Amino acid sequence: MFSCTLRRGTLALLGLILVSLLGGCFQMKMGAEFRSDGTIAVSQEWTATNEFAMDKIREQRAEAQKEGAQIQDRSNGFVATQTYENVEQLVGGGAKAWQPTQGHHGVWHRAGFLYDTYDLDLFFAGDAKSNPVNQETDEFSRSMMQSVLDSVKMDFAIIVPEAFERTNGIVSGTTATWDLKPSLSGQDVVIQAVFRVPHPQHVQIATAAAMGIVILGIVVAVIGFVRKNAHSVALSAVGIALLLVGVGVGGWTWYRMGNTPVLTAADSVIGAAPAAQTQAPADNAKSTQPQPAEKSAAPQAQTKDFSTYEKTLQEKGITTNVIGASGRDEDGFLVMAKEQGRYTMYVYAAAEGAAVQVHFPMAADVAKKGSYWNPMNFPSRSGDPYLFTITIPHDNRSSNDADLGTWNGDAHTFTIYAQYKYEGGKVVPGMLTSASGENPSHYQAYLKEQRNVNIANAVLTHLESLNRDLRERNVDVPAKGQ
Structure with missing residues (x-):
């Protein structure tokens, strides 16, 4: 036993x-x-x-x-x-x-x-x-x-x-x-x-290689600048090239150590069943040796019925093509949609009966803020806050949060700086702040409208479930924006 x-x-x-x-x-x-x-x-x-x-x-x-x-x-x-x-x-x-x-x-x-x-x-x-x-x-x-x-x-x-x-x-x-x-x-x-x-040895190798190449590049470049002969320009160019390579290796190492990849169903490890007894070609002897486990081939995206999600969104004036969805509970749900080749998200906050757009970040946003912007890395390894931008259609310009973000007619768009904890396998929303303008440098204004707080919390508590659905069904969503 x-x-x-x-x-x-x-x-x-x-x-x-x-x-x-x-x-x-x-x-x-x-x-x-x-x-x-x-x-x-x-x-x-x-x-x-x-x-x-x-x-x-x-x-x-x-x-x-x-x-x-x-x-x-x-x-x-x-x-x-x-x-x-x-x-x-x-x-x-x-x-x-x-x-x-x-x-x-x-x-x-x-x-x-x-x-x-x-x-x-x-x-x-x-x-x-x-x-x-x-x-x-x-x-x-x-x-x-x-x-x-x-x-x-x-x-x-x-x-x-x-x-x-x-x-x-x-x-x-x-x-x-x-x-x-x-x-x-x-x-x-x-x-x-x-x-x-x-792999500690590999980390040491990459770090040492970056430092060594940078030092070598500096030495060669200095020699090229100091020596005044026909080879000076060439030496300086080689030194600068080495310096750039070393910085590149170091930057790659730093980035990879700070950004863990998001796994998908293509990374699934499935144990192969023990092989049936077969005849060996040489001596006709039977073998009972089990075959080693293999990783499964990358599966095709699995289909799923999103009609109930789309129906709820349609009732709120949103017609879209849902490609992934979180679980649906008393607080609402979060979906990923693809519209004319572009990705976006929609959250339904049941407490408010409101459905609003949650903008999928552009590549520039992710490059600027890293895991703060990347929804596919949520929740983050280090507990970093998460930044996301929402657009509330037909918002009230007299609301307590009217000074946040920007307005386009009666459509109100603003970015939320959301803090949270990850406890017992669940996301626990924390402090929510925002700011005025389109690209603020700091987010220090508290959300005052309870409706906006409920919408933000619905995003936070459903995002991990949405990510899991996309990964398990092997839906191809860019991990770093578009």
Whole structure:
């Protein structure tokens, strides 16, 4: 049974394991450590408090040892660790938990020179039937079983080399932890994490190369200027060229380290099923060796019915072609639209019954403000505020926010500087400010109209959901404006 949980990561089996161990209080901790060398160490730690439970744990230890896991014995249990060479090997081991399921995309991974990027969206279905409390008929037995269950600890942790970009787990340093015990009561557990695994040597190489080329360029250019001969101009030109190359390498390194790519369905890692036994051409011997996992080919954009979104917008006087949509809830929704080759967004704020345009940033905006403007990078890794511009048709020039932005007839356009927090996997809106004029340098005027606050909050709370929809369906939206 341990081999199933360690190799395949099928955490749904934890309920069955728990049933066999309830004779004694125990803890089980699962973890996956993503290392800078590309390997991934998956571990399980089992501990118990009495001999009955220890007997069961010894059985699990024996199973783990048969599977080739490295064992570390402890006085009250053991730790088993199995190391995978790469994420493809991990997912290819048959782990359902790492595969796309129930609308969750599983593992996305993109390799890079400076770092690898991971986007995990794992789903563990609740299994109330495995809860031993539910199997007792009288109240006393249920109470006793519940007290034992309360003493059990079942955690899953992801350990990474540097801080998480974002996650819905409980973060302590570079470790994010999730409590799996609610799955025994029928609650689904979703594990989401976006993070980078850097390649320190490559970063050092790129940095050293940039500095070396810059220094060499300066030296050559100075020599060219100092020497007064036929080669002076050529030397100076070479030096300046080297200087520009060095600055370019350094700028590229700085930009890549500060801007994590947004992954899409094209980056999905899907484990290949074990290959069927086939005849070897040389000796007709049968092979049972499983084929390695492969990344899926870039899928075509999947279609989705947006008629209900478009109908709501039409009722508000907006006719458009929706290509992506957030989830729809009591606060409203956010959609991406494509109109005559250009991208834009529309938000529907249910509390106000208002639908307004949210301008998709131009490339110049993104180049100027980086992640502040880029909706495809929301929420940002460092918690940077987000800038977005909205246009409210038929606005009131006597409103408390009339001095913000610019007016075109009765259409009111202004930019919002939105602060927020990312807590428990959710965006929590914070302070909202704006400014007068078309291109202000600072945003220090607070939004006064509650309607505008509700519209801005609807954008913030639905933008991540919209991005996820676009990525999962492989909709081609420019990551840096247009």
